[in-house]
Amino acid sequence: MNIYDIAKLSGVSIATVSRVMNGSEKVSEKTKQKVMSVIEQEDYTPNVFAQGLGLNTMHTIGIIVPDIADMYMSTAVSILEKHLAEHGYDCILSCSGFSQEQKEAHTRMLISKHIDGLILVGSTYSGHGLDEHETDYIREAGKQVPVFIINGEVEGDNVYSSVCGDRKAAHDAVCDLIAQGRRKILFLTDSLSYSASEKRAGYEEALSENSLPVSGDLNIKLQRSEPHYVRDILLQYTKLSCDAIFATNDSIAVGAVKYANVKGLDIPDDVSIIGYNNSLLSICSEPEITSIDGRSGQLCHDTVDNLIKVLNGCDDIEKCLSLPCQLIKRNTTDF
Amino acid sequence: MNIYDIAKLSGVSIATVSRVMNGSEKVSEKTKQKVMSVIEQEDYTPNVFAQGLGLNTMHTIGIIVPDIADMYMSTAVSILEKHLAEHGYDCILSCSGFSQEQKEAHTRMLISKHIDGLILVGSTYSGHGLDEHETDYIREAGKQVPVFIINGEVEGDNVYSSVCGDRKAAHDAVCDLIAQGRRKILFLTDSLSYSASEKRAGYEEALSENSLPVSGDLNIKLQRSEPHYVRDILLQYTKLSCDAIFATNDSIAVGAVKYANVKGLDIPDDVSIIGYNNSLLSICSEPEITSIDGRSGQLCHDTVDNLIKVLNGCDDIEKCLSLPCQLIKRNTTDF
Numbered sequence: 157m158n159i160y161d162i163a164k165l166s167g168v169s170i171a172t173v174s175r176v177m178n179g180s181e182k183v184s185e186k187t188k189q190k191v192m193s194v195i196e197q198e199d200y201t202p203n204v205f206a207q208g209l210g211l212n213t214m215h216t217i218g219i220i221v222p223d224i225a226d227m228y229m230s231t232a233v234s235i236l237e238k239h240l241a242e243h244g245y246d247c248i249l250s251c252s253g254f255s256q257e258q259k260e261a262h263t264r265m266l267i268s269k270h271i272d273g274l275i276l277v278g279s280t281y282s283g284h285g286l287d288e289h290e291t292d293y294i295r296e297a298g299k300q301v302p303v304f305i306i307n308g309e310v311e312g313d314n315v316y317s318s319v320c321g322d323r324k325a326a327h328d329a330v331c332d333l334i335a336q337g338r339r340k341i342l343f344l345t346d347s348l349s350y351s352a353s354e355k356r357a358g359y360e361e362a363l364s365e366n367s368l369p370v371s372g373d374l375n376i377k378l379q380r381s382e383p384h385y386v387r388d389i390l391l392q393y394t395k396l397s398c399d400a401i402f403a404t405n406d407s408i409a410v411g412a413v414k415y416a417n418v419k420g421l422d423i424p425d426d427v428s429i430i431g432y433n434n435s436l437l438s439i440c441s442e443p444e445i446t447s448i449d450g451r452s453g454q455l456c457h458d459t460v461d462n463l464i465k466v467l468n469g470c471d472d473i474e475k476c477l478s479l480p481c482q483l484i485k486r487n488t489t490d491f
Numbered sequence: 492m493n494i495y496d497i498a499k500l501s502g503v504s505i506a507t508v509s510r511v512m513n514g515s516e517k518v519s520e521k522t523k524q525k526v527m528s529v530i531e532q533e534d535y536t537p538n539v540f541a542q543g544l545g546l547n548t549m550h551t552i553g554i555i556v557p558d559i560a561d562m563y564m565s566t567a568v569s570i571l572e573k574h575l576a577e578h579g580y581d582c583i584l585s586c587s588g589f590s591q592e593q594k595e596a597h598t599r600m601l602i603s604k605h606i607d608g609l610i611l612v613g614s615t616y617s618g619h620g621l622d623e624h625e626t627d628y629i630r631e632a633g634k635q636v637p638v639f640i641i642n643g644e645v646e647g648d649n650v651y652s653s654v655c656g657d658r659k660a661a662h663d664a665v666c667d668l669i670a671q672g673r674r675k676i677l678f679l680t681d682s683l684s685y686s687a688s689e690k691r692a693g694y695e696e697a698l699s700e701n702s703l704p705v706s707g708d709l710n711i712k713l714q715r716s717e718p719h720y721v722r723d724i725l726l727q728y729t730k731l732s733c734d735a736i737f738a739t740n741d742s743i744a745v746g747a748v749k750y751a752n753v754k755g756l757d758i759p760d761d762v763s764i765i766g767y768n769n770s771l772l773s774i775c776s777e778p779e780i781t782s783i784d785g786r787s788g789q790l791c792h793d794t795v796d797n798l799i800k801v802l803n804g805c806d807d808i809e810k811c812l813s814l815p816c817q818l819i820k821r822n823t824t825d826f
Binding site for chain 1: 551558559560562564565566568569570572573576581582583584585586600604717718719742745748749752771772774775776777
């Protein structure tokens with residue numbers, strides 16, 4: 157029996173239960189009596205630790221990212237942190253890596269820190285769709301605190317998702333390439349995440365719709381995304397022939413630019429290149445790289461707004477935020 | 492009276508006091524009696540919160556950075572987090588921004604989270620050298636937990652510093668430029684931090700040693716480091732004439748490359764460019780940028796090792812770690 161169970165049985169939010177327990181005067185007498193009667197019925201003893209701290213005075217949100225050195229992640233955390241601070245919440249960050257075991261361990265660890273809410277940044281937390289149980293730990297966490305996922309979708313009570321339409325964005329960008337006469341479009345990724353599989357699905361749909369073959373030769377899974385590594389791997393494919401490259405992040409796209417430069421290919425005439433995330437890397441490259449903006453800033457902002465609403469007892473929240481991506485046109489494409 | 496005072500009066504580490512309080516058998520009878528007698532003399536009642544948690548079971552280190560979206564910071568935090576995890580410590584991250592008020596507030600906030608140690612990342616925490624009191628809050632924090640600064644120097648009890656020799660690195664790099672015949676070397680920075688002022692001092696020393704004038708015209712303080720912003724600012728200086736550019740971070744150096752490209756200047760023949768931090772940005776640029784590696788990875792690694800030693804009661808720690816920088820030669824210089 158925890159505060160969430162009491163809230164459920166009382167038909168009120170945890171914030172209201174907390175206010176009743178802390179003797180706040182902001183609760184109506186009727187609500188107070190309802191909550192107190194449930195607490196008595198269930199013989200509920202509030203967790204000493206939580207009570208000692210004053211449950212709602214921690215004002216701390218846990219954030220988990222796979223790797224804070226990744227620019228997408230660090231930018232997202234920066235935005236989350238600033239916006240949470242505006243609402244009076246501190247954040248605790250933990251970096252989980254990508255393994256199932258570590259993702260579960262870090263989630264348990266942060267929950268044990270008596271956080272008020274949990275935000276998971278990145279589609280790796282929605283699993284690979286291979287096993288429905290791989291996201292069970294997120295639903296478990298949802299029994300303790302509200303959980304929000306940035307750019308990933310997981311179903312569960314008290315679990316909220318947000319997605320940026322990666323599938324449609326990849327589809328539309330590949331259609332743009334085809335409309336410009338590109339026929340051999342290379343798909344490059346270093347990930348097997350939900351987000352990467354959505355991008356691949358959009359890419360393949362665009363090819364199929366335009367009666368182009370979906371070829372294994374034009375679909376390369378990389379081990380890493382570091383630009384020199386990507387360049388060197390591509391140079392090893394001696395029979396590689398493509399007139400466009402779609403990369404699932406900007407670091408890979410920079411590697412593709414370097415590959416084209418070594419091969420003496422003109423960008424975009426001989427080969428068009430599209431990156432993903434619209435990061436600083438896409439601007440540092442020469443030529444600057446056309447890139448899909450996943451709107452992570454807006455997703456983070458809206459997610460914090462919704463988290464605060466949930467913590468304040470509002471139940472009227474969309475379970476899955478959805479924002480369309482934007483294609484930022486630069487000099488590696490001829491549109 | 493807190494556990495640090497008890498440790499001081501007993502002449503042992505806080506870890507030992509904690510072990511005595513928790514009834515650990517790892518403490519000699521003699522030490523135990525010494526600590527217990529101080530506790531009795533001083534009528535010390537351990538903080539209920541700390542005791543309830545088991546003082547040394549939090550295993551949490553606070554980390555403060557000005558801005559996690561900055562690549563230097565996010566890389567450093569990633570390394571700190573991974574290495575702390577290897578030692579069984581979780582981390583709490585907080586982003587303070589650069590204002591004195593916020594740096595103080597975030598330090599107080601993290602201390603209130605009952606952390607075992609505090610790491611401040613970035614030379615902004617060593618102040619501007621304008622007022623000795625601007626680092627008082629760090630010495631205050633040192634009264635509660637050991638404080639470690641990455642790439643900054645602050646004197647105080649229980650405060651440990653680390654520096655990477657920015658002054659010498661800048662001096663040596665500028666000497667290299669002069670040896671290659673460069674005479675009008677532009678210094679570009681967006682910061683007034685300790686680190687930036689050290690770089691400037693090294694730059695000016697190199698000029699003076701080589702009987703070159705230290706000119707205000709070749710010393711530009713930028714508001715931001717975003718590449719397009721830097722390029723556009725430089726283009727506004729219509730009378731700017733330089734044959735080399737020394738930038739205090741890689742993002743500024745990328746802006747300098749873009750400036751040279753717009754002006755039709757050959758890199759490195761017409762203008763040599765040196766960046767700082769050896770970040771991914773220096774590799775994404777075309778040409779790739781010669782950059783000074785501040786060895787932040789090693790500084791972070793060694794800092795965690797020292798922090799763990801202090802937490803384990805070792806007093807034999809250097810107060811200031813010092814590592815020399817490395818110049819990573821790429822294609823924007825002719826050496």
